[in-house]
Amino acid sequence: MRTERFEVRHIDLADADSGSHRAPALSIFWWKDLPLGARASLEDELPYGTSQLRQLAAEYAAAQLEARSIGLGAPLRATYEGWPKPALSLEAALEAENLVEALDAIATPSFAPAQDISVVICTRDRGPALSKCLSSLAAQRSTPGEVVVVDNSQDGNARDVCRQFPNFRYVHEPHAGLSRARNTGVQTSRFDIIAFTDDDVEAHPGWTAEIARAFAQQDVDAFTGLVLPARLDTAAQCSFQFTMGGFGSTFVPLTFDRRFFEETRPSGAHVWKIGAGANMAFRRSVFERVGLFDERLGAGAAGCSEDSELWYRLLAAGGVCFYEPRAVVFHHHRSDWPGLRRQIKAYMKGHVAALVTQHDNFGDRGNIVRIGKQLPVYFAKTFVKALFEGPPGRLGILAAEVQGWLAGLQFLLRFGWRMRRIPMGTAATAEKGIPR
CATH class of the missing domain: 1.20.1280 (Monooxygenase)
Incomplete structure (x- = not known):
């Protein structure tokens, strides 16, 4: 995809209308509140016709119905060979009379109460971005038990932004390092589930509700969700998303357990595939079992991977991580080449x-x-x-x-x-x- 800008467009296939836009676009396809998939297209491939949209809906439905185990048994597990393939063929999906009803059934948005969730955002010198992030958290349809902002700057410059959100808690952690800040968030939060996001993301209105539903329905220790690009306005942003893969593009739920760990262990267990720190959550008991974030790792220290290293410890101890793309956040990628x-x-x-x-x-x-x-x-x-x-x-x-x-x-x-x-x-x- 050799273009310097893509419009990020969100298309609800339940409406079967992609509009008349012809600019290069990364189209994010949904069925109501359920994210289904994404496709990058140049101007000569747009707009999508009705038959194309119908075929896309069938393709995505086949994957979703299989992955979400509609009458087919247990949830899918990640394996060394790659992500599981849907058993429902495209032809069968196109011919299924109850396809719309089946998608409607699994696309039901969550209104699960989130009062047992502490949301922790660690921030450092990004006031405007933090304001957008906190605004998105204030608009959640299931209000979390608390939102804790951990300011990792020397002079506490996020305090002024936090004053705009009086219901959120402000904590100053002057010792540099994302892991240090996250550990401060864990230690000062009060509820049984601790969710993390970053100050350069905006959360979908259903983010906390989907986290709450996942922990209520799944016997898992940790959780990750889907991270989509907020904008693709520059060549650097497009390169991160398309060339480097962004933060992943899997739209079906997956369970990462001891089997996944053992199968990938000979080549260094592939825990980075579990998700991204911009959209993750843990039961509080995880930190008591395997420890806090390693403060040698992460931004401000070694660089990153403090999240995946914690998942490594958890899987090695027999824990289970669940990836659920219903829980969506939108990430603002680095916009310039030097920053990327x-x-x-x-x-x-x-x-x-x-x-x-x-x-x-x-x-x-x-x-x-x-x-x-x-x-x-x-x-x-x-x-x-x-x-x-x-x-x-x-x-x-x-x-x-x-x-x-x-x-x-x-x-x-x-x-x-x-x-x-x-x-x-x-x-x-x-x-x-x-x-x-």
Whole structure:
């Protein structure tokens, strides 16, 4: 997709009308409140005709009906081979007389009460973005038990923004580091489910209700949801979404359990596929079982992957993570190339640091294999492909990835860093009346 701007459009297939727009677009398809899938199209492919929309609805219905186990048994589980394929064929979906009724049944929006949910947002020097994020949380159809804003700036500059939202709680954590800020959020929050999002996202109105429904219906320890782009106005934003894959694009629910962990363990368990820290939640008991976020990792420290490293510990301990794309947030990607390259470098540096940490914690050699073999092979293959096929900017992004990998190798030799222990949850974090 070689264009510098895509309009992000949301199309409800229950209405079967895509409008008359012809600008390049990333179309997000819904059935009422249920996200079904996404498709990027250039102007000569638009607008979608009625027959195209009907076929898309059938394709997405086949995947949704299978994944959501309408009369077919247990929920799908992620496997090493990849995401499960729908058993309902396209032809069968097109011919199904009750297709609309079936989709209506699974698209019912959640109004589950969210009073047992603490929402934690960690922020640092992004006042305008934080204001939009908090506005979206104030508009949730199921009001969470509390919203805790952890200000990770030195001078507490998010306080003024938070004054616009008097029902939200403000906590200042001046020690830099996203993991440090998230741990402060865990320790100062009061409810049994702790949901995290970032200050550069806006939450769908049903976000907290869908989290509440998932934990009420599923016997799981952790949760992740769908992260969609808010805008794709620049070449850098398009590159992150289409070339780098954004934050994932799976629109069916998946369960990540011990089986997934064991199948991917020889190559460094692929916990980064579970979701993104911009849309995740945990039962409070998780932090008591496996510890808090590792403060060596994350933005402001090693770079990132503090979320996936926690999922690694949880799966290793027999826990279960559930991905439910009904819970949607919209992320504002980096809009300029320098910002994107810095982000990608930090992501790769943090990924390598997390792999070192996972090896040290569990002795899983697959983490070292990924650092020393799989990632260099990926770099080489990507270089050859980008050299001959593009897309524009890919070589620059690859250079940032390699720089991040090289920067991450230092953690193999930092023995003092490697000996630090993960902060453990304490009895105080489980209490309802923590002093603040």
